[in-house]
Amino acid sequence: RKEVEQDPGPFNVPEGATVAFNCTYSNSASQSFFWYRQDCRKEPKLLMSVYSSGNEDGRFTAQLNRASQYISLLIRDSKLSDSATYLCVVRPPDNFNKFYFGSGTKLNVKP
Amino acid sequence: IAGITQAPTSQILAAGRRMTLRCTQDMRHNAMYWYRQDLGLGLRLIHYSNTAGTTGKGEVPDGYSVSRANTDDFPLTLASAVPSQTSVYFCAPGCTLHNTGELFFGEGSRLTVL
Numbered sequence: 001r002k003e004v005e006q007d008p009g010p011f012n013v014p015e016g017a018t019v020a021f022n023c024t025y026s027n028s029a030s031q032s033f034f035w036y037r038q039d040c041r042k043e044p045k046l047l048m049s050v051y052s053s054g055n056e057d058g059r060f061t062a063q064l065n066r067a068s069q070y071i072s073l074l075i076r077d078s079k080l081s082d083s084a085t086y087l088c089v090v091r092p093p094d095n096f097n098k099f100y101f102g103s104g105t106k107l108n109v110k111p
Numbered sequence: 112i113a114g115i116t117q118a119p120t121s122q123i124l125a126a127g128r129r130m131t132l133r134c135t136q137d138m139r140h141n142a143m144y145w146y147r148q149d150l151g152l153g154l155r156l157i158h159y160s161n162t163a164g165t166t167g168k169g170e171v172p173d174g175y176s177v178s179r180a181n182t183d184d185f186p187l188t189l190a191s192a193v194p195s196q197t198s199v200y201f202c203a204p205g206c207t208l209h210n211t212g213e214l215f216f217g218e219g220s221r222l223t224v225l
Binding site: 008034042043044045046049087097098099100101102103104 | 142144146151152153154155156159161167169201205213214216217218219
């Protein structure tokens with residue numbers, strides 16, 4: 001079983017829509033979670049960390065559900081510039097030096 | 112991204128040849144990582160180093176070696192390249208001393224092994 005799993009999409013949404021992605025992780029003891037964004041043929045960049053209580057950064061909201069072992073990313077009022085692949089990242093509890101990446105969810109925001 | 116240099120940016124290589132991908136940072140981060148990214152498989156960790164002088168194996172280390180002689184450099188070597196090593200390789204320094212976990216990725220090296 002993969003450490004981190006994501007729906008590859010693509011999610012095709014109109015501008016202004018609200019869209020949400022989920023990501024499941026296999027190790028229930030995992031402590032650190034992140035969302036990265038990757039534009040086509042570019043390197044991944046940190047979008048936001050995911051805290052236990054949930055956190056918000058502008059139009060982006062990240063949440064953690066430990067009971068069901070998933071994290072989510074909600075994007076409100078989608079912009080064309082939000083089109084990218086969103087990568088879920090989990091750090092295992094037994095090795096703080098490792099980061100496990102999901103294969104990514106592709107988002108296409110259309111005019 | 113300023114502070115991380117990967118070279119070469121792109122390379123076509125004959126199978127069986129030796130190849131070293133270079134990665135240099137000037138951000139002074141303690142940890143450095145090498146990932147490969149393949150369509151449908153996402154980013155997979157090859158090797159990592161949490162401080163100068165130490166290295167560790169990731170998910171897919173076979174066929175690759177690394178060294179960390181100092182804080183800034185973390186080269187990845189393919190001793191004898193095979194076509195399955197065709198991929199995009201990302202080097203990523205990061206600060207892992209606390210529970211932050213931000214990795215800063217280089218622009219990647221596209222490697223094609225024929």
